[in-house]
Amino acid sequence: MNGEVLLDIQGLEKHFGDNRVLRGITTQIRKGEVVAIIGPSGCGKSTFLRSLNLLEEPTGGKIFFEGAEITGPDADVNKIRRKIGMVFQQFNLFPHLTIRRNITLAPVKLGLLGREEANRRADELLARVGLPDKANAYPSQLSGGQKQRIAIARAMAMNPDVMLFDEPTSALDPEMVGEVLEIMRELAESGMTMVVVTHEMGFAREVASRAVFIDEGVIKEDNAPEKFFTSAQNPRLRDFLSKVL
């Protein structure tokens, strides 16, 4: 992969009090890449991902998005977030709004699309995630897998340049994991740049273009999936893989 660099992360640090979760993470995310973030529970995968759209404020280091620093004091956080979609483990759909309004809320309120245009876009996205008949349903009427597919559609409605996924299938019943991974695979094939925190090693191996192992606050391994899963150098990664594979 040698597309342009979308996210340039330099020496990223995040401390919660004296809990030094991220201790200097440096990596680049290039256009079209699908990067799987892997690591033991509590190692800071979510913290890393949430730093990328500034849901967590880094305590050190710099992040550049499309060439501009987003960690500086006068970065426009709201503008930046429009271009960085995020999908959460717990879906976080808006329960008081219909599916259509969930998808159109941000584009309409931010003045990016008119109501009708936004509705048309929502219908397109619903078709794309395989739920064309759910526009008027409420989140509580959907299964977990359906909710997560809607959450993906909602993030895509902003036409983001990169999408962040934080364990998108971890809260799902096993039989629903596949449908969400399938949508993500299609998204990856369409060229979307994706950063995916996941425990789904199959997905990481087959869909990701790069796998990154975070441990003890730093990147311990960063490699193409074939090498990452078969000939890992780092002993902690080897140990980790032997437990999860």
Place this chain on the structure above:
Amino acid sequence: MTFQERFSLNFIEKGRYKYLLSGINNTLLITIIAAAIGIALGFLIAIIRSTHDTTGRLKILDFLCKIYLTVIRGTPTTVQLLIVYFVIFSSVSRPMLSAFIAFGLNSAAYVAEIVRSGIMSIDPGQMEAGRSLGLTYPQTMVFVIIPQAFKNVLPALANEFIVLLKETSICIAISLRDLTYGTQLISSQTYDYMFPLLAGALIYLVIVVFLTWLFGKLERSMRKNER
């Protein structure tokens, strides 16, 4: 005296029922205006306080709100009403205006705490989802958090307004001609306390039962969205 004679004496003769009618009118007017002030100011305070609690910003405003809440909730409503009427409006006799202000400010304090608890009960993931889409903090508050919080606290708010309606009866302290005062005006002319007071109590009861039904209906229609 027969029942009919007492009824006629208290309510029909000299059109005495009109004391009750204009009393109901004033009681409802005070309740509605105070509730409107209470909602507007209460939501504002709730948003300031919960924004401070979750983001650490708005320190000074939060401090002022806290003082306000402490004072209002730490003193009797009757005393507040008397202060507004006799101290703030000491040079002019403005009972209705005094009641609007006193009950409005009072109700705001209680509404604020109800709404704040509603806002704090919303999953932080909702704010994060809104912000991650590029919505600003105020936009997410208005379109995502407040509607859900409002739905959750509607029963508590309804209860607060029913308490408010009944509490307006202390307007008797400033000789405001509300429903309770109307019963006393009749008694002072007929020397009968039982009939006017029972009539007054019955009217309060009917209004409260009606409001309870109305709020229940509103709540059910809002709940339909998420079963």
